Amino acid sequence: MKRGNxxxxxxLAALGCVSVALAGGGATDLSSYTWTEVRSTxxxxxxxxxxxxxxxxxxxxxxxxxxxxxxxFNPFGTQLYADVWKSSDLGKTWSKTADGAWPARGYFGxxxxxxxxxxxxxxxxxxxxxxGFPLCPGLPPGLPCLPFVPQSTFxxxxxxxxxxxxxxxxxxxxxxxxxxxxxAIVHRxxxxxxxxxxxxxxxxxxSGRILFNDVxxxxxxAHWSKVTAAAExxxxxxAAVVSKNGFIYLLGGExxxxxxxxxxxxxxxxxxxxxxxxxxxxAHWEQVTAAAGWSPRPGHQCAVLIDQIVCFGGYGEPVNPTxxxxxxxxxxxxxxxxxxxxxxxxxxxxxxxxxDALAIEGARAGLRPSLMTFGGDRERFELPPQVNATRxxxxxxRLGPPTG
Numbered sequence: 279m280k281r282g283n284x285x286x287x288x289x290l291a292a293l294g295c296v297s298v299a300l301a302g303g304g305a306t307d308l309s310s311y312t313w314t315e316v317r318s319t320x321x322x323x324x325x326x327x328x329x330x331x332x333x334x335x336x337x338x339x340x341x342x343x344x345x346x347x348x349x350x351f352n353p354f355g356t357q358l359y360a361d362v363w364k365s366s367d368l369g370k371t372w373s374k375t376a377d378g379a380w381p382a383r384g385y386f387g388x389x390x391x392x393x394x395x396x397x398x399x400x401x402x403x404x405x406x407x408x409x410g411f412p413l414c415p416g417l418p419p420g421l422p423c424l425p426f427v428p429q430s431t432f433x434x435x436x437x438x439x440x441x442x443x444x445x446x447x448x449x450x451x452x453x454x455x456x457x458x459x460x461x462a463i464v465h466r467x468x469x470x471x472x473x474x475x476x477x478x479x480x481x482x483x484x485s486g487r488i489l490f491n492d493v494x495x496x497x498x499x500a501h502w503s504k505v506t507a508a509a510e511x512x513x514x515x516x517a518a519v520v521s522k523n524g525f526i527y528l529l530g531g532e533x534x535x536x537x538x539x540x541x542x543x544x545x546x547x548x549x550x551x552x553x554x555x556x557x558x559x560x561a562h563w564e565q566v567t568a569a570a571g572w573s574p575r576p577g578h579q580c581a582v583l584i585d586q587i588v589c590f591g592g593y594g595e596p597v598n599p600t601x602x603x604x605x606x607x608x609x610x611x612x613x614x615x616x617x618x619x620x621x622x623x624x625x626x627x628x629x630x631x632x633x634d635a636l637a638i639e640g641a642r643a644g645l646r647p648s649l650m651t652f653g654g655d656r657e658r659f660e661l662p663p664q665v666n667a668t669r670x671x672x673x674x675x676r677l678g679p680p681t682g
Contacts, residue, residue: 308583308584308586308588308604308614308618309614309615309618310617310618310679310680311614311617311618311648311677311678311679311680312617312618312677312678312679312680313617313618313621313622313623313675313676313677314675314676314677314678315622315673315674315675316368316369316370316650316673316674316675316676317369317370317672317673317674318673319671319672319673320672322672324374325371325372325373326363326372326672327344327359327361327363327372327374327653327672328349328357328359328672329349329653329670329671329672330346330347330348330349330359330384330653330670330672331347331348331384331631331632331633331653331654331655331657331670332346332347332348332384332385332386332400332632332655333345333346333347333359333384333633333634333652333653334346334347334386334387334388334397334634335388335634335635335636335650335652336388336389336390336395336636337390337636337638338390338393338394338395338442339393340366341364341365341366341442342364342365342366342368342369342636342638342650343362343363343364343365343375343395343442344362344363344365344372344634344652344653345359345361345362345363345388345397345442346358346359346360346361346382346383346384346386346388346397346400347359347384347653348384348385348403349670350657350663350666350667350669350670351403351657351663351666352663352667353405353424353425353426353663354405354425354426355403355405355426356403358382358383358384358402358403359382359384360377360378360379360380360381360382360383361374361376361377361378362374362375362376362377362379362439362442362443363375364442365674368645368650368676369650369652369674369676370674375441375442375443376439376442376443376444376445379437379439379444379445380397380435380437380445380447381402381431381433381435382402383399383400383401383402383433384400384401384402384403384458385400385401385458385459385460385632386398386399386400386401386433386458386460387399387400387460387461387462387471388462389462389463389464389469390464391464391467391469391499392467393440394438394439394440395438395439395442396436396437396438396448396469396499397436397437398433398434398435398436398437398452398460398462398469398471398499399432399433399434399435399456399457399458399460399462399471399474400432400433400458400460401430401431401432401433401456401457401458402430402431402433403428403430404428404429404430404431405426405427405428405429406426406427406429407425407426407427408423408424408425408426408427410423411423411424411425412425427478427485428478429478430458430477430478431456432455432456432457432458432476432477433456433458434451434452434454434455434456434457435447435449435450435451435452436448436449436452436496436499436500437499438499448498448499448500449499449500449501452494452496452502453494453502453503453504454471454492454494454502454504455476455488455490456476457473457474457475457476457490457515458474458475458476458515459473459474459475459515459516459531460472460473460474460490460515461473461474461517461518461519461528461531462519463519463520463521463526464521465521465526465560466524467497468495468496468497469495469496469497469499470493470494470495470505470519470526470560471493471494471495471502472491472492472493472494472509472517472519472526472528472560473489473490473491473492473493473509473511473513473514473515473517473528473531474489474490474515475487475488475489475490475514475515476488476490479534479535480538481534481535481536481538481659487515489513489514489515489533490513490515491508491509491511491512491513491514492504492505492506492507492508492509493505493506493509493560493561495560505559505560505561506560506561509555509557509560509563510555510563510564510565511528511553511555511563511565512533512551513533514531514532514533514551515531515532515533515576516530516531516532516576516577517529517530517531517551518530518531518578518579518580518589519580520580520581520582520587521582522582522587524558525556525557525558526556526557526558526560527554527555527556527566527580527587527608528554528555528556528557528563529552529553529554529570529578529580529587529589529608530550530551530552530553530554530570530572530574530575530576530578530580530589530592531550531551531576532549532550532551532575532576532577532593533549533550533551534548534549535549535576535593535659536549536595536659537549537595538659545574545594545595546573546574546575546594547574549574550573550574550575550576551574552569552570552572552573552574552575553565553567553568553569553570554566554567554570554608554609556608566607566608566609567608567609570589570603570605570608570611571603571605571611571612571613572589572599572601572603572611572613573594573599573601575592575593575594575599575631576592576593576631577591577592577593577631577632577655578590578591578592578599578631579591579633579634579635579651581635581636581637581649582637583604583637583647583648583649584647585606586604586605586606587604587605587606587608588602588603588604588637588649589602589603589604589605590602590603590621591621591629591630591631591633591635591651591654592631593631593632597626597627597629598626598629598630598631598656599629600619600620600621600624600625600626600629601613601614601619601620602614602618602619602620602621617680618677621651621677622651622673622675627656628656629656630654630655630656630671631654631655631656632654632655633651633652633653633654633655633671634651634652634653634654635649635650635651635652636649636650636652637649638650645676645678646678646679647678647679648676648677648678648679649676649677649678650674650675650676650677651674651675651676651677652672652673652674653670653671653672653673654670654671655669655670655671656669656670656671657669657670
C-alpha cells in the first residue's frame with residue numbers, strides 16, 4: 279500500500295472491531311471519523327492540477343504527490359497527463375514539479391519504495407479513425423458508434439524519482455507485458471505488480487482486452503522476476519491491493535466495464551469481483567472470502583488505517599456504491615455508519631470511482647491517522663460527452679478523527 283509513516287497502534291477489541299487506542303491517548307472508532315473537504319473541485323490553473331481519473335498519489339517525506347491520469351473520455355481524443363504536483367500542507371495548496379518527464383498515461387501503478395517514488399505501466403488513449411462509421415456493423419447492443427476508436431499504447435516502463443522533479447527511467451521494457459489497471463504494492467521491500475489488462479474494452483469502442491493474473495516482483499524497478507504466471511485468483515484489472523501483517527491482500531476488481539445494454543448481463547455477477555485473496559510471497563494465494571460484505575466493484579480503493587483494511591468507492595450500475603467497509607482480516611467486514619459513511623458525504627450521484635487514496639499520519643503537520651483521497655470520476659456510460667466533461671474532480675478530502 280502507498281502509505282506514510284507506519285501507524286503504531288494497540289488493538290483493544292476483538293477481531294473485526296474497529297475501536298483501537300492511539301498513541302497520544304484516547305480511543306478512536308472509525309465509525310466516528312468524519313469527512314473534511316481539504317480542497318474543492320476547481321478549474322485547472324497554475325496552482326492546481328486538472329480534474330482527472332486514473333491518477334496516482336504518493337506520500338514521500340511528509341509531502342503529497344499527485345501525478346498522471348486522464349481527463350473526460352472523448353472519442354475524438356482523451357486528454358492524458360504527464361504532470362507531477364506536490365503539496366507540503368496536506369493537500370491545501372499545490373505546485374507543479376514536473377511535466378513530460380515520462381509519457382502521459384492513466385491507470386498506472388505508483389508506490390513509495392524507501393526514499394523514492396516509482397511509477398510503472400498504464401495506458402494512453404490514442405485513437406484512430408473508425409472506417410465503419412456511421413454504420414458500425416456488429417456493435418454490441420447499447421454501445422454507441424464512434425467516429426474514432428481507441429488504439430491505446432500499454433506501457434511496461436518503470437520510472438523512479440526522489441523529489442518529483444527529476445525522474446530516471448529504470449527500464450523501458452520490463453519483463454511483464456504492458457498493461458493498465460495493474461495493482462502495484464511494496465511488500466517486504468520489493469515492488470510487486472499484479473494483474474491488469476491490455477487492450478481497449480468494447481465499451482469504449484475497442485476490440486477487447488487480455489486480462490492477467492500473473493505476479494512479478496523487483497527490488498530496483500529495473501530487473502523483474504516472475505513470481506507466478508497464473509495466481510489462484512481469476513484474471514482481472516482494477517483490483518485494490520494492500521500489504522498488512524506480512525500478507526499481500528488483493529480485493530475486488532473487474533473483467534469488464536459495463537453490460538452495454540445486454541439484458542442478460544448482471545455486472546455484479548458477470549463482470550465485477552468482491553472476493554479477497556492473500557499471499558505472503560505473491561506466489562501462493564489463499565482465498566480469504568469469495569464474497570466480502572461490500573458489493574462487487576471496480577474503481578474502488580482500499581487502504582490500511584488503524585490496523586483495518588478500509589474499502590470504499592467504485593463504479594456500479596445503475597449507481598455507484600456509497601458505502602464504506604472495514605475489516606481486520608479481510609474475511610469479516612463491518613459496514614461503517616455515518617459520519618464515516620457515505621464517502622465524501624456524497625449521495626449516489628456524487629459517489630465516484632478511479633480516484634486514489636492514501637492512509638497517512640501528518641508527522642510534522644500533526645495529523646492523526648487518516649485517509650486522504652484525490653480526484654476521481656463520476657462519468658456514466660449513458661450520459662452524453664458534454665455532461666461527462668463536468669463529472670471529473672480534482673478535489674482533496676480527508677477522513678479522520680473528529681476535531682474539537
